[in-house]
Amino acid sequence: MLTTLIRRTMATGRHFIAVCQMTSGNDLEKNFETAKNMIERAGEKKCEMVFFPECFDFIGINKTEQVDLAMTANCEYIQRYRDLAKQNNVWLSLGGLHHKDSSDNAHPWNTHLIIDSQGETRVEYKKLHLFDLEIPGKVRLMESEFSKAGNEMVPPVDTVIGRLGLSICYDVRFPELSLWNRKRGAQLLSFPSAFTLNTGLAHWETLLRARAIENQCYVIAAAQTGAHNPKRQSYGHAMVIDPWGAVVAQCSERVDMCFAEIDLNYVENIREMQPVFSHRRSDLYTLHVNERSAEDGNLKFSEFTIPNSHVFYSTPHSFAFVNLKPVTDGHVLVSPKRVVQHLTDLTDSETADIFIVAKKVQAMLEKHHNVKASTICIQDGEEAGQTVPHVHIHILARRSGDFGDNEIYRKLASHDKEPERKPRTTEQMSSEAEVYRKLM
Numbered sequence: 001m002l003t004t005l006i007r008r009t010m011a012t013g014r015h016f017i018a019v020c021q022m023t024s025g026n027d028l029e030k031n032f033e034t035a036k037n038m039i040e041r042a043g044e045k046k047c048e049m050v051f052f053p054e055c056f057d058f059i060g061i062n063k064t065e066q067v068d069l070a071m072t073a074n075c076e077y078i079q080r081y082r083d084l085a086k087q088n089n090v091w092l093s094l095g096g097l098h099h100k101d102s103s104d105n106a107h108p109w110n111t112h113l114i115i116d117s118q119g120e121t122r123v124e125y126k127k128l129h130l131f132d133l134e135i136p137g138k139v140r141l142m143e144s145e146f147s148k149a150g151n152e153m154v155p156p157v158d159t160v161i162g163r164l165g166l167s168i169c170y171d172v173r174f175p176e177l178s179l180w181n182r183k184r185g186a187q188l189l190s191f192p193s194a195f196t197l198n199t200g201l202a203h204w205e206t207l208l209r210a211r212a213i214e215n216q217c218y219v220i221a222a223a224q225t226g227a228h229n230p231k232r233q234s235y236g237h238a239m240v241i242d243p244w245g246a247v248v249a250q251c252s253e254r255v256d257m258c259f260a261e262i263d264l265n266y267v268e269n270i271r272e273m274q275p276v277f278s279h280r281r282s283d284l285y286t287l288h289v290n291e292r293s294a295e296d297g298n299l300k301f302s303e304f305t306i307p308n309s310h311v312f313y314s315t316p317h318s319f320a321f322v323n324l325k326p327v328t329d330g331h332v333l334v335s336p337k338r339v340v341q342h343l344t345d346l347t348d349s350e351t352a353d354i355f356i357v358a359k360k361v362q363a364m365l366e367k368h369h370n371v372k373a374s375t376i377c378i379q380d381g382e383e384a385g386q387t388v389p390h391v392h393i394h395i396l397a398r399r400s401g402d403f404g405d406n407e408i409y410r411k412l413a414s415h416d417k418e419p420e421r422k423p424r425t426t427e428q429m430s431s432e433a434e435v436y437r438k439l440m
Contacts, residue, residue, distance in 0.1 A: 013265040015161035018042035018050045019258050021238040021251040023226040024059045028069065028077065031058055036084060038257055043088030045259065048160045053222040053238070054096030054110065054169045054194045061229045066146040070098035070108035073124065082119035089117050091160050095192020095222055096127070096168050098147075107148035112166050112192060114157055123157040125166035126150025129174055139196060141232070143170075153291045156186040162264050165217070169193040172207045172221075175214065180289050182215040182277075187267050189217045194224035200235020205247070213245040216270050216277075218262055225253055243270040288352045291315055300339055302390035310429045312436035313361060317353035320361045320440075322432045324423050330369040330397030332436070334358045341389045343380050358393045364439050365397045373398040 020038045024031045035052060042050045057077065060066035071077055078097070085092050092115040099111035110127035128150050130143040156165040165181025165188065172178075172191045181189060189211055195204050212219040218240065225236025239250040240260035249260035271277070293314050299306045299321075306321050312332075313320040320334045334357050336350050346354065362374050375396045379385040 013263055015049070015262040015264075016045070016047050017161060017220065017240070017260055017262055018045070018047040019220060019222050019238050019240055019249065019251070019260065020050065020052050020056075021223050021225050021236055021254070021256050021258075022053055022056060023228060023234070023255050024053075024055050024057070024224060025228055026058055026060050026065055026069065028058050031056065032077070032080060034255065035081070039084045039088050039090065039092070041257065042259075043090055047090060047259065049091040049093065051093040051190065051192065051220050051222040052095050053192045053224045055098070055224060056094055056192075057097055059194070059224070059228040059232065060146075061231070063146045066098065067100075067106055067108065070100040070105070072101070073097065073099055073111065073113060073121065078113070082115055085115050085117055086119045091116050093164075093190055093192065093220075093222070095190070096194070099124075099126070107146065109150060110143075110147050110168055111150075112168050112190070114159065114164070114166070117160070122159070123154060123166065125154040125168070126152065127168040127171065128177065129170045131170040133196070133199075135198075139198065141196065153180065153289055155184050156181050161262050162187040162218075162267075165189045167191050169195065172211060175211065176287055176289075178211045178215050178217075179287055182217060183287070186215070186217055187264055188262065189215060189219050191219065191221040192223075193221055195235040197233050197235050200237065204235055204237060205239070208239065208241055209245045209247070212241040212243055214276075216243045216267065216274065218242055218267065220260075223251070225251070225255065243267050282348065286348050286352070288349060288356070290356060299337060300390075301333075301335060301392070302339060302388045304388070307426065307430070309426070310433050312433040313357065313440045315353055315357060317350045318357045320357060320436075322429045322436070324429070326424075328396055328399075328402060330365045330371070332361060332365065332395050333392045334361055334395065335390060335392040339390050341381070341386075341391065343378060343391055346391065354391075354393065358395060360440070361436075362395050364436065365395060368436070368439055369397040371397045371399055 022034055039050055058069050060069055081092060094113040097111045097113055098108045100108040112125040114122045116122050130149050132142045132144050134140045154166055156163045163185050165186035167177055178189055208219050208221050220240050221238060223236050223238035224234035227233045236253040237250060240248050242248050249258040251258045293316050298308055299319055311319050311321045318334060318336055320332060323331050323333055334354060336346060336354055366374060375398055377394050
């Protein structure tokens with residue numbers, strides 16, 4: 001119901017947003033009161049979404065404080081933001097929570113939360129690139145000393161103002177992330193930040209405008225500003241940039257908000273006038289992302305249906321699954337999701353993906369089965385022994401003497417035709433897949 005409402009609202013094209021600029025310190029209550037006033041002000045102006053900067057919760061005075069003040073995403077402090085979202089009927093972009101978990105309290109994540117107007121979390125993005133900077137006599141900021149990097153690509157999320165790609169601060173220097181978000185349908189890119197004074201003066205606006213122009217997206221960048229403590233100062237200048245690269249709203253250097261209208265029809269107009277993405281030379285270069293995806297349903301292996309419980313690893317292009325009639329312990333298959341018979345039928349992106357998945361699966365199998373060798377092969381076509389007309393890679397954990405004089409290829413060509421080799425039960429296959437799924 002809410003998703004349908006979002007899409008209907010997005011279709012109207014124009015949306016009003018607020019972008020916040022703060023000077024967070026180590027007083028969480030003071031920071032919250034600043035944010036509360038901003039949210040209420042945005043609500044009075046009928047804004048649909050409010051954007052907060054990285055470290056909206058706090059900026060500690062030292063490494064110990066950065067770690068000790070970290071919190072979970074479901075704590076009482078964040079619940080107060082959820083309540084404000086509901087009370088003011090706005091969505092919130094909370095640009096960088098010091099997000100701890102039970103496994104590693106010494107190194108919290110830096111997490112970007114999107115909360116809808118019902119107070120529910122729509123998505124969490126954990127900052128991928130950590131900012132480590134040490135200029136003797138000027139600045140020392142080693143984010144890796146008190147934070148850990150995320151390891152997951154998070155697709156753009158549908159919000160009330162459009163499809164939003166998530167990043168945090170230093171991520172802006174890595175254009176591949178923004179390009180990937182655009183290719184996944186982003187209309188807007190967000191960069192909640194706490195840029196230092198020196199880097200902000202030199203690069204802040206240039207980087208943001210570049211990401212807007214090259215991806216033809218609105219860029220929304222909430223910011224920290226001013227002196228947080230004697231050791232740290234931020235640049236400020238929170239801004240909104242349109243898909244043509246024009247700065248349409250900007251704060252100066254004080255704690256404040258700026259407001260902007262997002263026009264999704266303008267995004268489409270820019271992309272029609274400058275259709276650069278249709279001119280990309282994917283025959284010469286491509287962007288490959290090691291992205292894992294969750295599968296809720298069954299998958300097709302030619303005309304056969306592979307139950308979700310038999311799949312132990314999946315990406316947008318490929319999936320790995322256990323074998324119905326394995327010739328040895330640790331014999332699995334990797335196949336493209338698109339049903340094609342020959343390796344040459346795959347796109348370059350599919351080709352890169354299937355072999356990267358095969359490499360990951362091989363490493364997992366060798367470790368799990370305590371072996372140091374594997375056979376990886378493709379039977380590409382009926383004359384090569386392919387019995388299922390769908391590209392698939394066999395991966396087998398190998399042991400010394402397991403197939404006599406290494407007659408593995410003869411065995412692979414005939415294994416599914418041998419009457420004495422009985423198919424395994426779905427329970428057996430699901431059990432094996434569950435083991436591998438946890439290991440992957």
